[in-house]
Amino acid sequence: MNRVKxxxxxxxxxxxxxxxxxxxxxxxxxxxxxxxxxxxxxxxVLQKLGVRSMGDSRLDNLRAIExxxxxxxxxxxxxxxxxxxxxxxxxADVSLNSExxxxxxxxxxARRQNKKHxxxxxIELGDLxxxxxxxxxxxxxxxxxxxxxxxxxxxxxxxxxxxGSVPNIDMLMQLVLYRELLELKFxxxxxxxxxxxxxxxxxxxxxxxxxxxxxxxxxxxVFLGTDLVNxxxxxxxxxxxxxxxxxxxxxKEKSLIPxxxxxxxxxxEIDTGDEVDSTSGRSRGYRAIVAVGQLDTDxxxxxxxxxxxxxxxxxxxxxxxxxxxxxxxxxxxxxxxFRCNYSALLRLMIGKYxxxxxxxxxxxxxxxxxxVRSTSIPPAVESSK
Numbered sequence: 411m412n413r414v415k416x417x418x419x420x421x422x423x424x425x426x427x428x429x430x431x432x433x434x435x436x437x438x439x440x441x442x443x444x445x446x447x448x449x450x451x452x453x454x455v456l457q458k459l460g461v462r463s464m465g466d467s468r469l470d471n472l473r474a475i476e477x478x479x480x481x482x483x484x485x486x487x488x489x490x491x492x493x494x495x496x497x498x499x500x501x502a503d504v505s506l507n508s509e510x511x512x513x514x515x516x517x518x519x520a521r522r523q524n525k526k527h528x529x530x531x532x533i534e535l536g537d538l539x540x541x542x543x544x545x546x547x548x549x550x551x552x553x554x555x556x557x558x559x560x561x562x563x564x565x566x567x568x569x570x571x572x573x574g575s576v577p578n579i580d581m582l583m584q585l586v587l588y589r590e591l592l593e594l595k596f597x598x599x600x601x602x603x604x605x606x607x608x609x610x611x612x613x614x615x616x617x618x619x620x621x622x623x624x625x626x627x628x629x630x631x632v633f634l635g636t637d638l639v640n641x642x643x644x645x646x647x648x649x650x651x652x653x654x655x656x657x658x659x660x661x662k663e664k665s666l667i668p669x670x671x672x673x674x675x676x677x678x679e680i681d682t683g684d685e686v687d688s689t690s691g692r693s694r695g696y697r698a699i700v701a702v703g704q705l706d707t708d709x710x711x712x713x714x715x716x717x718x719x720x721x722x723x724x725x726x727x728x729x730x731x732x733x734x735x736x737x738x739x740x741x742x743x744x745x746x747x748f749r750c751n752y753s754a755l756l757r758l759m760i761g762k763y764x765x766x767x768x769x770x771x772x773x774x775x776x777x778x779x780x781x782v783r784s785t786s787i788p789p790a791v792e793s794s795k
Contacts, residue, residue, distance in 0.1 A: 413765040414758050418455040418775040420651035424632045427646045438790035440465045440485050442629030447759040448474035451768045458776050461787045472501045483789035495519045504528040508540045513554050520559035530566040530604050537575035539568045564602025570609035577610045579618050586622045609638040655745040656700035664697050696733045703727040711754030715747040
């Protein structure tokens, strides 16, 4: 059986460490739950941990969170689309925006629902994802800040999410200056600069983030511990919250060199970093095939926990590993464990072919935890629900 295992104790550790970083900086933060794809058991763990500010890019996931954590603050993290403004206003307290037409539609829908909808105005800082150009900021803000049912609570940006633009102090200081400009120009306070993400955490740990940047949207660092800038794991975090167990369906000693002529006819090319040279003297070895393939996940994002094991390739249905000069006591039906990067984990969680389990169980974890603790991640802004 193939399964993704999520360890709530490690999630608790990472959440508490990041929460301490946020408090030291004087910031609030929202846990980005996109990678969970609405997984009920993990959401129950987050509820037990007192997480009350969560962000997602799918409305169905926000609806799932609301069923489990009814008093949470919801952030909609994908740019709102006109066809869904009714659901967005109903399900999300806060959304990220860069188009005047959509903000006006959100305003009209919020008026119909008798709500105030909060927004962050996103500014383009170089990653070339969402955001208005800085030169149009004043005119943009002028058209929206007096809308009756829209509350502009701040400005923000996305960095490192598309083009891989590495955050730096100059980018973050630009946001501080833009907020000061708007507050002086319109005599209207903007309480929040929301530009922190997992990619900004290395700067935070170095003391390079301006104090006025006071809201973070963090997901990958919680679930995987990833240092997105320097690679590896962020200091103090753990990278073993989530793993994949894949069942062995074949294990045999084989040639490590393909027979006959080869070409690039395979639809799934993986850079294994483990090229075999016929002159190396290592022309044979044991290979294990596990029942997880490209249909299940991004195999290139898997790393075997055993450092001897190397992924040799994958098809849509299986992944082949070189496991060494012997079978290491492995048998048919045993499992090989992998770490997942964000891409691989996202595919595993959204897919229907791989079981996802909490271990230890939510019930056991909750019993060990005792009474629900005081809020770990409080709402960043007062909820409109």
